[in-house]
Amino acid sequence: MQALGDALTSLILSVVSALLVPTVLLLILRRLMPVLGDPLWRAYCRLLTWLVVQPVRLIRLLIREAIGRRGRRRP
Amino acid sequence: MSARYGRVEIRISQRVLWIGARGIPVPGITEFEAVRARWNRRGMIFDFLRRAGAWAGLGVVALVLLGCVGNAVPGWVSAACVLVVLSVIAFQIYHLARRVMAPDLWALTISAGVTKAAVVSENRGQVYNLSAQLAAAINDPAVDYRLQIQGDIVFGDKQVGDRLEGGDKYVFGG
Secondary structure: OOHHHHHHHHHHHHHHHHHHHEEEEHHHHHHHOHHHHHHHHHHHHHHHHHHHHHHHHHHHHHHHHHOOOOOOOOO | OOOOOEEEEEEOOOOOOEEOOOEEEEEHHEEEEEEEEOOOHHHHHHHHHHHHHHHHHHHHHHHHHHHHHHHHHHHHHHHHHHHHHHHHHHHHHHHHHHHHOOOOEEEEEEOOOEEEEEEEEOOOOHHHHHHHHHHHHHHOOOOOOOEEEEEEEEEHHHHHHHOOOOOOOOEEEO
């Protein structure tokens, strides 16, 4: 259990550290050059949202298909 | 549609068609038709592919997640995961093979006002014989006919909605 917890913590830290550099760079760019930084920041936020939402949607779709429920059925 | 393959008692007596315990007056019958219900095998295969693909996808997702945590999870967990997915897919293949190889069904669909019924069997001869006897009983009150078939009876919405008249995924009527 301890090993699993450590592995999960390390995984989360890896993700956070991977995201930290572009986030800080974009925040600096946004502060220094709002014309370029603002659209880039919005695109980056959309990308992060997409990266979180899409896997969840994919898994939900796979589960629905696997158990044979497609959400909509013919009358 | 699934035929349950029980013993179905059909009787035509004194211008009443008895299907099991339900009686339908023969003069009230507005339409009857012997139809071949063909399984929609292509639909079955597509459904199987979707389900098997979904299970395989879930297996891949599970393996990726297990891979992310590295050696923290013992190796047998990944093996169990693969085994579960393969077992489910194998069961689905078995289920698909059984359904694809099932013989086509024959059904006598009967409409009497709002009442709709169908006698379903694998035996074409019995269904056509029953249809002929029913036609004879319309003009001849003396017709007394009994038949036991191996098959299923479906009534009402089950017959209209699901199964013989076009709504079902797996059966084509006609």
